[in-house]
Amino acid sequence: MLQYLVILLDDTSVAYCHAENPLRERNLIPLDTLKKAILFGMKENLMIQYVYPDYDLPEEYNEVIESIDHVKIGRDVAVYSEVPKSIAAENAVLRLSIADFIAKQYDIAAILPQVTRLNICLTDTETFKDEQAEDYKKALATFNAVLINQYKAGKQPQLNILTDRLQLKEMHNCGAGDSNITIAPNGKFYLCPAFYYDEKMGISNRLNHHKPSSERSVGNLETGLQISNPQLLKLDHAPLCRICDAYHCNRCIWLNQKVTWDNNTPSHQQCIIAHLERNAARDLQQQLKAAGFSAGEEIKSIDYLDPFDVREQF
Amino acid sequence: MIVKETRKAWQKGSAKSITFIVTKDCQLACKYCYLVGKNEKERMPWEVAKTAIDYILNHENDANFAYESVIWDFIGGEPFLEIDLIDKICDYIKTELYRRNHHWFNSYRFSFSTNGINYDSEKVQRFIEKNKKHLSIGITIDGTERKHDLNRVYKKTERGSYADVVRNIPLWLEQFPGDGTKVTISSADIPYICESVLHLYDLGIHQVNINCVFEDVWRDGDDKLFENQLMQLADAIIDRDLYKDYACSFFSENMGKPMDCQLQNQNWCGAGRMLAIDAAGNFYPCTRFAQYSLRDKEAWIIGNIYDGIDQNKLRPFLTLDRCTQSTPECVNCEVAEGCAWCQGENFDAAQTHTVYERATAICKMHKARVRANNYYWNKLYRKLELEGKREEFEANRKTNNGVVC
Numbered sequence: 001m002l003q004y005l006v007i008l009l010d011d012t013s014v015a016y017c018h019a020e021n022p023l024r025e026r027n028l029i030p031l032d033t034l035k036k037a038i039l040f041g042m043k044e045n046l047m048i049q050y051v052y053p054d055y056d057l058p059e060e061y062n063e064v065i066e067s068i069d070h071v072k073i074g075r076d077v078a079v080y081s082e083v084p085k086s087i088a089a090e091n092a093v094l095r096l097s098i099a100d101f102i103a104k105q106y107d108i109a110a111i112l113p114q115v116t117r118l119n120i121c122l123t124d125t126e127t128f129k130d131e132q133a134e135d136y137k138k139a140l141a142t143f144n145a146v147l148i149n150q151y152k153a154g155k156q157p158q159l160n161i162l163t164d165r166l167q168l169k170e171m172h173n174c175g176a177g178d179s180n181i182t183i184a185p186n187g188k189f190y191l192c193p194a195f196y197y198d199e200k201m202g203i204s205n206r207l208n209h210h211k212p213s214s215e216r217s218v219g220n221l222e223t224g225l226q227i228s229n230p231q232l233l234k235l236d237h238a239p240l241c242r243i244c245d246a247y248h249c250n251r252c253i254w255l256n257q258k259v260t261w262d263n264n265t266p267s268h269q270q271c272i273i274a275h276l277e278r279n280a281a282r283d284l285q286q287q288l289k290a291a292g293f294s295a296g297e298e299i300k301s302i303d304y305l306d307p308f309d310v311r312e313q314f
Numbered sequence: 315m316i317v318k319e320t321r322k323a324w325q326k327g328s329a330k331s332i333t334f335i336v337t338k339d340c341q342l343a344c345k346y347c348y349l350v351g352k353n354e355k356e357r358m359p360w361e362v363a364k365t366a367i368d369y370i371l372n373h374e375n376d377a378n379f380a381y382e383s384v385i386w387d388f389i390g391g392e393p394f395l396e397i398d399l400i401d402k403i404c405d406y407i408k409t410e411l412y413r414r415n416h417h418w419f420n421s422y423r424f425s426f427s428t429n430g431i432n433y434d435s436e437k438v439q440r441f442i443e444k445n446k447k448h449l450s451i452g453i454t455i456d457g458t459e460r461k462h463d464l465n466r467v468y469k470k471t472e473r474g475s476y477a478d479v480v481r482n483i484p485l486w487l488e489q490f491p492g493d494g495t496k497v498t499i500s501s502a503d504i505p506y507i508c509e510s511v512l513h514l515y516d517l518g519i520h521q522v523n524i525n526c527v528f529e530d531v532w533r534d535g536d537d538k539l540f541e542n543q544l545m546q547l548a549d550a551i552i553d554r555d556l557y558k559d560y561a562c563s564f565f566s567e568n569m570g571k572p573m574d575c576q577l578q579n580q581n582w583c584g585a586g587r588m589l590a591i592d593a594a595g596n597f598y599p600c601t602r603f604a605q606y607s608l609r610d611k612e613a614w615i616i617g618n619i620y621d622g623i624d625q626n627k628l629r630p631f632l633t634l635d636r637c638t639q640s641t642p643e644c645v646n647c648e649v650a651e652g653c654a655w656c657q658g659e660n661f662d663a664a665q666t667h668t669v670y671e672r673a674t675a676i677c678k679m680h681k682a683r684v685r686a687n688n689y690y691w692n693k694l695y696r697k698l699e700l701e702g703k704r705e706e707f708e709a710n711r712k713t714n715n716g717v718v719c
Contacts, residue, residue: 204612205667206611206612206667207610207611207612207666207667208610208611208612209605209608209610209611209612209613210610212612228665228666229664229665229666229668229670229671232666232668232670232671237638237670239633239634239635239638240629240633257667259626260626260627260629260630261614261627261630261667262629262630262667262668262669262670263666263667263668264630264638264668264670265629265630265633266629267626267629268625268626268629269626308629308632308633311632311633312579312633312635314578314579314580314581314635314636
């Protein structure tokens with residue numbers, strides 16, 4: 001069920017998830033389109049998330065934006081593409097390559113106490129090598145140590161890749177096309193911003209080799225949402241994910257399509273990273289419990305990192 | 315009394331199927347052929363074949379090749395157009411299996427599905443003589459002359475090919491007694507099904523594997539015609555006692571019942587567990603995912619002989635199950651058992667880029683088949699009971715080999 005409407009205010013709106021935004025030319029959403037998008041969100045009872053570019057919008061836009069309850073990504077939620085020295089916002093997204101995440105773990109650990117919530121977003125998940133697993137585990141252990149100290153200091157720190165799993169009892173994933181949908185400046189719907197970027201960059205959708213097309217939209221504000229095979233965006237139609245308990249995993253639909261070519265199938269890399277985090281969350285949970293804190297339902301010990309290895313076979 | 319059912323496929327389930335697309339050329343231009351991109355240019359070079367074999371044998375212990383046995387399959391177009399290359403490939407495989415002391419040594423087969431036109435050529439016959447103990451060859455003949463020639467015509471002259479195929483059937487049966495043929499049914503040839511199966515029996519072919527095409531070609535009323543043809547065939551097989559020595563895959567006891575999503579959730583075919591290689595050295599999960607097989611979609615290439623297999627591109631195939639890819643109507647179907655699908659056709663017809671959308675063009679034909687199948691078994695069992703041979707029949711029952719594509 002749709003819950004969120006993401007509105008890209010400009011082609012250069014900040015990238016806040018796995019995909020980079022390769023678009024460099026400004027293309028502000030027409031005011032009329034913005035109004036229609038908001039109206040759609042109101043009628044569908046969706047929470048609106050505006051995604052901001054790095055420049056100030058014309059005043060008439062601000063009035064329209066404020067006409068409905070919302071979150072401002074790129075404003076209320078700060079988004080960084082490199083580790084900042086300090087963070088002023090309460091909620092922040094830090095987008096990093098795997099190598100930078102590992103190399104700068106102590107810099108990240110230093111800013112962690114400055115925010116209420118930090119979302120780490122890896123920008124090159126698909127390049128993860130199994131040989132990087134040990135280094136990734138060590139980095140996660142570094143953050144666990146910081147988190148424990150914060151708990152002991154009476155705080156409730158949130159680091160998405162470690163603390164989210166403690167609270168979850170079921171899958172809580174990206175939800176592209178299922179719990180959220182994106183409107184681009186052209187007035188068309190996309191499963192998420194990354195699909196819009198791919199369309200604009202002319203990346204083939206592989207659907208017709210006679211007439212290659214990069215079309216990725218799933219409807220528009222005039223005719224409404226038209227998502228083909230919507231069931232394949234849901235958990236019960238994802239054979240690997242439905243047996244998995246890495247509940248915090250992004251289960252990124254865009255990465256699925258990019259790497260395995262099927263929306264419902266995650267890559268080996270996505271699964272490995274999610275399970276390293278899941279297991280680190282288990283370590284955190286055990287340390288918190290040992291220190292006398294409540295830390296959610298027990299995360300069980302498992303002997304695999306990729307659910308593909310324990311998949312249902314009929 | 316022996317009641318004939320279909321022969322089991324060789325090492326079914328424990329053999330890796332590796333397909334060389336040696337050519338995309340064929341003498342024929344069959345009207346129902348799913349190969350939309352046949353051409354005379356894409357012939358596999360020897361170096362590509364050799365590199366492919368080296369890659370496969372170098373990865374003996376990889377999960378992709380951890381099978382007890384192997385079936386080296388050769389497909390086209392018409393594979394025997396490249397008999398010189400095939401002979402060289404097979405010699406190299408045998409030599410390398412021996413040299414490497416590979417676990418597939420002496421646990422392999424070479425498999426061919428041919429139109430049979432040049433079956434009696436000197437080169438093909440020499441190849442057969444050399445490899446006979448490890449060969450499976452099926453000649454595809456569609457039935458009576460008028461049925462066969464309705465679809466199976468030469469590509470330039472559009473002349474029917476029946477006469478050129480049927481003359482080789484006795485030689486083939488002499489060399490491979492008991493092997494079956496594969497018949498394909500499209501809309502136009504439904505009226506000839508009964509006479510065609512009986513004709514194939516008359517030719518001495520004891521096993522007829524037959525299936526309707528999976529593409530969306532069926533017209534209003536085809537299901538009724540199909541049902542009538544199968545009932546006529548059922549009458550002929552039972553009334554003439556042909557069931558004792560002959561088999562037709564249309565009739566199977568294991569079909570037409572509801573299915574359970576927990577206990578009966580396996581995928582229909584082995585797409586993804588098989589490996590196909592084309593002339594460019596690209597790997598595919600099955601030949602049906604190569605570009606020459608696809609009407610619309612871009613080819614689903616899972617790697618190549620130089621860089622290896624991209625496991626991520628295989629994951630959707632290796633996690634496929636029946637219910638996840640099926641529509642709610644299929645999941646809840648009262649006669650679901652035995653309803654086949656082709657993963658490649660599913661992909662080609664899908665609305666999105668997925669192998670998880672089951673094409674259902676064949677639905678009404680399956681339901682018609684179920685009705686005729688029920689008729690067949692009710693009639694046969696009644697006859698056996700009246701003759702006091704039911705128990706003997708049950709004792710000799712064999713399983714179907716499930717050949718459908």
